[in-house]
Amino acid sequence: MFEYAPAPESRSIVSLEPTYGLFIDGSFVEGKGTFKTVNPASEEVLAEVALAAPEDVDRAVAAARRAFGPWSALPGAERAKYLFRIARIIQERSRELAVLESLDNGKPIRESRDVDLPLVAAHFFYYAGWADKLAYAGFGPDPRPLGVAGQVIPWNFPLLMLAWKIAPALAAGNTVVLKPAETTPLSALFFADVCRQADLPPGVVNIITGAGDTGRYLVEHPDVAKVAFTGSTEVGRQIARSVAGTGKKLTLELGGKAANIVFDDAPIDQAVEGIVNGIFFNQGHVCCAGSRLLVQESVAEELLASLKRRMATLRVGDPLDKNTDIGAINSRAQLEKITELSEIGASEGAERWSPPCELPDRGFWFAPTIFTGVTQAHRIAREEIFGPVLSVLTFRTPDEAIEKANNTPYGLSAGIWTDKGSRILAVADKLRAGVVWANTFNKFDPTSPFGGYKESGYGREGGRHGLEAYLA
Structure with a gap:
């Protein structure tokens, strides 16, 4: 590094x-x-x-x-x-x-x-x-x-x-x-x-x-x-x-609890950049953050290894330093909420991982974190954490991915990563989300409407x- x-x-x-x-x-x-x-x-x-x-x-x-x-x-x-x-x-x-x-x-x-x-x-x-x-x-x-x-x-x-x-x-x-x-x-x-x-x-x-x-x-x-x-x-x-x-x-x-869906034909490195941008941009303080990662089983191991390597290069620290990737959590109250939900995730049996990173001793900080072995019953897969915390779930078929993505009271955004244009259109059509990004995430433009369904x-x-x- x-x-x-x-x-x-x-x-x-x-x-x-x-x-x-x-x-x-x-x-x-x-x-x-x-x-x-x-x-x-x-x-x-x-x-x-x-x-x-x-x-x-x-x-x-x-x-x-x-x-x-x-x-x-x-x-x-x-x-x-x-x-x-x-x-x-x-x-x-x-x-x-x-x-x-x-x-x-x-x-x-x-x-x-x-x-x-x-x-x-x-x-x-x-x-x-x-x-x-x-x-x-x-x-x-x-x-x-x-x-x-x-x-x-x-x-x-x-x-x-x-x-x-x-x-x-x-x-x-x-x-x-x-x-x-x-x-x-x-x-x-x-x-x-x-x-x-x-x-x-x-x-x-x-x-x-x-x-x-x-x-x-x-x-x-x-x-x-x-x-x-x-x-x-x-x-x-x-x-x-x-x-x-x-x-x-x-x-x-x-609020939101967006699913970022990665299919087995997705370009892995590009998807990893999108996943990182989806959940660690603005410390995860994003209502449309891709906080649930759904990965097709056959590429889950490869993608997670690549994601962990990428997370190890993220720099946490002074927001005014132009090299910083992840700044401070906005308030003590928000930090407490993120900490509490992360501890619940670990106590419910999900496996927690963060890259080694030194956090400043003053201010409100939280290391970028991923949870694997997450099920749809876990609170971290259902509740909006609003912080740099990613829950990883797997799927086998497109139908299973769609069902899991829609299994939430929220419906603000979603992401689809695949090489097939026909799959993008077919899956996007079935996702109950106001904004669906294809092979990108957190892209905003004043000409595009933004908003959600459900809660x-x-x-x-x-x-x-x-x-x-x-x-x-």
């Missing part, structure tokens, strides 16, 4: 404020309380952030309602100019944003720099292009915006989830109140500054920070016309119950389909 000299990205590129307020009606204002956001790689406090009380949420929603009339009345081409401007500013400031995202979230700088930020800008560019073409999106000749969109996003892709939510909402003529996750508020607050730099009219985008209670109050607010949530299935259920019967439009993008939620984000949830 190569020894790599450290290649740290400079922290000085981004200047952190000691305290951050709420972004309401175009300016930062104080909240009723504060909470701390920490760097998961070192546990150092990065900043104090305002905690929004119900009256702060009321103020933000009122600002968005006031802005809705003028914003929705703008010609689509005028709204597009603001979205294009935001996209260009994000590109110009992408290095700052990538460092900030890695500091606050724990993900490797390589991923925030090369995956998250280019996709964030691409979503704003893409939906800017739709803003003056809504009549041709297939939702009627004169589609109308809904009003105020209340949006609640998770901590695994803070800025990318913001782009998925805000870009189509603004293109369609809605205004927004967005709540980022309490462990990763900083890039959303930086985005508020991007909105000011782009001269976005006050009140069109409002950002309120806080924990679950803040999000609940926003979702249940009577003046919110549309709710978009990405996060856990459990919270998604609560939101669906609270919105039922109110007439609010709702999209939910929830993975409903509605689609991205593509032309992503506009539908924001139009009447």
